[in-house]
Amino acid sequence: MHFFGLVNLVFMFLSMHILLLKTGLCNDNEEMLPRIGIVGAGLGGTSCAFYLRQLLGSKATIDIFEASKVGGRTAVIKINGQKFEAGGSVIHNQNKYMVDFAEKFNKKRLSRSDGIFGLYSNGDIVFETSRWTAVTLSKLLWRYGLDAYKIHDWTKNFLSKKFNRIYEFQDGGMAFTTVEDMLRAMGDELLNMTHFSLKDVLLDIGVSEKFIDELAQGVMRNNYAQSTGVHGLVGAVSLIGAEPGLWSVENGNKEISEALLQESKANFIEANVKTVTLYKDELGTGSISYEVDYENQNEKSESTETREYDIVILAAPLEGTKFKIAFADFPGPMPPFSQKFHTTVAMFVLGKVNTTTFHLDNPDDFPADLFTSQPDSFFNSIGKLSPVDTAQPEHAYEPGQAVWKTFLNKNPNQEEISSLFESREDLRLVDWLAYPEYAPNMKLPPFQLYDRLYYINAIESAASAMEMAVIGSRNVALLAYNQWFGHFDKIDEIHLQTPSADNKNSEL
Numbered sequence: 001m002h003f004f005g006l007v008n009l010v011f012m013f014l015s016m017h018i019l020l021l022k023t024g025l026c027n028d029n030e031e032m033l034p035r036i037g038i039v040g041a042g043l044g045g046t047s048c049a050f051y052l053r054q055l056l057g058s059k060a061t062i063d064i065f066e067a068s069k070v071g072g073r074t075a076v077i078k079i080n081g082q083k084f085e086a087g088g089s090v091i092h093n094q095n096k097y098m099v100d101f102a103e104k105f106n107k108k109r110l111s112r113s114d115g116i117f118g119l120y121s122n123g124d125i126v127f128e129t130s131r132w133t134a135v136t137l138s139k140l141l142w143r144y145g146l147d148a149y150k151i152h153d154w155t156k157n158f159l160s161k162k163f164n165r166i167y168e169f170q171d172g173g174m175a176f177t178t179v180e181d182m183l184r185a186m187g188d189e190l191l192n193m194t195h196f197s198l199k200d201v202l203l204d205i206g207v208s209e210k211f212i213d214e215l216a217q218g219v220m221r222n223n224y225a226q227s228t229g230v231h232g233l234v235g236a237v238s239l240i241g242a243e244p245g246l247w248s249v250e251n252g253n254k255e256i257s258e259a260l261l262q263e264s265k266a267n268f269i270e271a272n273v274k275t276v277t278l279y280k281d282e283l284g285t286g287s288i289s290y291e292v293d294y295e296n297q298n299e300k301s302e303s304t305e306t307r308e309y310d311i312v313i314l315a316a317p318l319e320g321t322k323f324k325i326a327f328a329d330f331p332g333p334m335p336p337f338s339q340k341f342h343t344t345v346a347m348f349v350l351g352k353v354n355t356t357t358f359h360l361d362n363p364d365d366f367p368a369d370l371f372t373s374q375p376d377s378f379f380n381s382i383g384k385l386s387p388v389d390t391a392q393p394e395h396a397y398e399p400g401q402a403v404w405k406t407f408l409n410k411n412p413n414q415e416e417i418s419s420l421f422e423s424r425e426d427l428r429l430v431d432w433l434a435y436p437e438y439a440p441n442m443k444l445p446p447f448q449l450y451d452r453l454y455y456i457n458a459i460e461s462a463a464s465a466m467e468m469a470v471i472g473s474r475n476v477a478l479l480a481y482n483q484w485f486g487h488f489d490k491i492d493e494i495h496l497q498t499p500s501a502d503n504k505n506s507e508l
């Protein structure tokens, strides 16, 4: 072969290889793979590690930091030898990712019992459903007209169709830099709902004020410890969370996070991250890296150590936590916005409800779920719990006795506890930063805080739920991947996407 021909061939081979590496179609070169540190091993962090592993292959370094193995909203609590869901999380049949994960990891789904639901207001149970669906429907019709149906129809036939577009975008590798861009891509209507209160949005679709102030308010207080003054999008998610089709994972929802962590083969580091420091290349090439300082929490060592990463992903609230992360050497304030989280208190009581307070002849007449609608009520809701470890033998409780979960906004005093429970054998209090404080027109934070520094919990400003955490984490995984390999046409550029048959006629 002619010498110039040979040089040409070698040159062509090299350029082809570089092109493949650049486009991410060939990820076998470890030098091109980013080193990734994820802070937080809840559902957001573990599902992000899972998606990154799918995108980057087996050779990429993925470390995941958490002081306890997995926790937050999916923690479980053990009472009387049985495990109960400690966080407020439930999963809905429409939650595609959670349904897929449960199937993939062979997890049994425990349907939430459709027990009696009651609404408490002005010192009385003012509305109750029945064991018989026909009776419940008549009662709803009598008190609220067609309001319940209007909401069901609006969420099922309008909102869900817009919402489900996110799955198509993500399957196509599309990522968004901000929550606002993501919602706009799903449909302007979803973004617009964040500009109005749930109350205004429901009034707009013709729902009565009575329904809004009683049932919608009760649902908001139970699901988000807030009122119908929250923005309309989180309000809609909350209302969907009150519809039939709810379930939890056997042995606790945290089983999904644990399975994701295992499947991701990420390196789990039991540690508190103290500082994230930005390093800029001194030669002025513009290249950056991050140094993560962390305090080991395992029994073997309690030392402080440091690791270096190309990409850092934050998967825990940045404000209000006991373990606040410091950011060093950034040119501006970090985080560049404020996202205030609401502390919810869950009180677990093994005991009997107070029949005098609730005007009941028999404690067994207490509904399985009791929501409150008055803003000044010191508790938000009371629910009867079923154990999640079904393999354990059922406990034989005395009549009226059960394990109850009460949601509150602060720790109750003795008088308040006694007003709810006339006897108790066990009482535990658990609090956690459950969800943001929601308001119309609130700031929707970006997923990207700085070059190669990402924040999964930004999604919670749209709505906080397990499915939302996974949507946020897949978005961050795709965003980090697309930016690293230069797939800029896959970031925010929805006009470059081919709409599916379902969406062709829609006004995307």
Ligand SMILES: CC(C)=CCC/C(C)=C/CC/C(C)=C/CSC[C@H](N)C(=O)O
Binding pocket: 073, 088, 089, 090, 091, 092, 094, 095, 155, 159, 160, 161, 163, 223, 224, 233, 236, 237, 238, 240, 241, 242, 434, 435, 464, 465, 466, 467, 468
């Ligand atoms: C807005 C539309 C059309 C769909 C939303 C789908 C979705 C994310 C549903 C979740 C419903 C749900 C189970 C809500 C429970 S309230 C969240 C709870 N407080 C938590 O922290 O998980």
